[in-house]
Amino acid sequence: MGHIQDEYYIDRVLQGDHSSYAILVERHKDMVYTLASRMLKNREEAEEVAQDAFLKAFRSLKRFRKESRFSTWLYRIVYNLCVSHLRKNKKQVQSLDDNNYHVDPEDPHQKMDQLEASDRSRFIRQALERLGYDEQTIITLYYQDDQSIAEIAEVTLLTQANVKVKLYRARQKLHQHLGNILNHEINSLL
Amino acid sequence: MSQHAHNKLDQQTRQWMQQTGLDQPAGDFTQRVMQGVEMQKRLAHLKDKRSNIWNILLAVIVPAAYFFYRYMSGAPLLPGGFNLQTELQPYINIFQLLFSKITLDLSAPIVPLGILAIITLLVFDRLIIRSLSLHK
Numbered sequence: 001m002g003h004i005q006d007e008y009y010i011d012r013v014l015q016g017d018h019s020s021y022a023i024l025v026e027r028h029k030d031m032v033y034t035l036a037s038r039m040l041k042n043r044e045e046a047e048e049v050a051q052d053a054f055l056k057a058f059r060s061l062k063r064f065r066k067e068s069r070f071s072t073w074l075y076r077i078v079y080n081l082c083v084s085h086l087r088k089n090k091k092q093v094q095s096l097d098d099n100n101y102h103v104d105p106e107d108p109h110q111k112m113d114q115l116e117a118s119d120r121s122r123f124i125r126q127a128l129e130r131l132g133y134d135e136q137t138i139i140t141l142y143y144q145d146d147q148s149i150a151e152i153a154e155v156t157l158l159t160q161a162n163v164k165v166k167l168y169r170a171r172q173k174l175h176q177h178l179g180n181i182l183n184h185e186i187n188s189l190l
Numbered sequence: 191m192s193q194h195a196h197n198k199l200d201q202q203t204r205q206w207m208q209q210t211g212l213d214q215p216a217g218d219f220t221q222r223v224m225q226g227v228e229m230q231k232r233l234a235h236l237k238d239k240r241s242n243i244w245n246i247l248l249a250v251i252v253p254a255a256y257f258f259y260r261y262m263s264g265a266p267l268l269p270g271g272f273n274l275q276t277e278l279q280p281y282i283n284i285f286q287l288l289f290s291k292i293t294l295d296l297s298a299p300i301v302p303l304g305i306l307a308i309i310t311l312l313v314f315d316r317l318i319i320r321s322l323s324l325h326k
Contacts (some may be wrong), residue, residue: 018227033214047219051223140207178206
């Protein structure tokens with residue numbers, strides 16, 4: 001098997017081989033940083049929080065009981081640190097248009113297909129930025145890290161039913177925002 | 191929304207999110223985290239060393255304080271009734287003199303003396319940390 005499990009490196013770190021921790025950092029840094037940057041919407045702060053999360057995870061590694069995936073446990077630390085950071089700085093990132101979202105799934109999809117990959121990526125990022133931090137976290141973990149509903153509930157401390165509802169709404173809002181962004185772009189070109 | 195539309199929306203979202211990819215931190219991110227890990231290792235080591243020094247000091251100070259107290263209260267130095275007072279008299283006289291001098295000079299209430307003792311211990315603790323850090 002080419003891909004060695006995280007647990008192997010965790011055991012090595014706990015046995016005193018601290019350099020094995022670099023492999024875990026290298027493996028998870030992009031997702032940790034993505035979560036932090038989407039929640040905080042600031043690259044510098046996201047790097048700082050991501051770094052703190054890895055150091056906190058290192059300090060608490062003895063307490064990791066391996067009942068969940070290492071990544072789930074790590075994302076929980078990141079999520080908590082980001083929420084504390086937002087509260088400390090009194091940044092309340094609310095999602096836009098919390099109510100009254102109606103989606104025509106055909107609409108943004110057709111327009112998106114006609115775009116270059118880089119533009120598509122840019123518009124999706126813009127649409128993501130309009131979601132609340134919990135919706136961004138849920139949608140990112142679900143679609144970009146294949147975390148299950150149960151795992152996401154563990155990260156965010158929400159109930160599984162609540163995660164499902166938020167995921168459903170986040171998906172709808174993402175499409176709505178994407179549609180709005182694309183319409184705005186098209187109108188500005190005309 | 192129908193199940194078909196829901197599934198379609200789910201598929202579209204998955205496709206778009208995967209195309210978007212993940213953000214990447216600075217190139218030296220892992221290196222900086224590992225520097226932090228090294229620092230934590232050092233601090234943990236320092237903490238162990240410091241507690242060892244305090245253990246050694248306590249092993250000396252506590253028995254000394256116990257015997258001193260028993261001597262000052264006129265009780266035999268050891269519970270069995272063995273009295274070293276006469277044998278150790280010349281040495282004890284020096285401590286006695288010193289102690290009486292301190293009590294006379296200070297003659298302060300016990301609370302400020304206690305605070306002074308705590309501050310002294312804290313300063314001493316800081317000095318241990320500092321000297322250990324310098325010798326790293």
